[in-house]
Amino acid sequence: MPWIRLGPPVDRDEVAAAADRIIAALHSDRSRLLVAHADSDVAGWLNVRRDPDPLIGHWGTLHHVQTRTAVRGRGIGAVLMSQLRRIARDEMGLEQLHLAARGGVGLEDFYGRLG
DSSP: OOOOSSSSSOOOHHHHHHHHHHHHOOTTTEEEEEEEEETTTTEEEEEEOSSSSTTSTTEEEEEEEEEOGGGTTHHHHHHHHHHHHHHHHHOOOOOOEEOOOOOSSHHHHHHHHHH
16 A cells, blocks of 8 residues: 655655646636745745636635745735635636635634634
């Protein structure tokens, strides 16, 4: 049975491979990748995608909402989410955003503060 990593830390090669997959799947009409920088380095990122099905094309799904552990608590995740709301509404014309998050790791408080 292969060994499965359940969470951080991850190394640069793993992050680069994940980023390459996400970037390759970007489509100008259906997705955006937001990247935050701090201290001249990537501090966080998120990806939002619209489903191509016209029945649910009015909502987007958030994927890969992540911040570097070394910069957590500095408001970077909140800024990413704030910018996402603006972009989703104004650029993508989305009416709803959907998100699935792991429970029991403090994410409920973070997303709860954001509404």
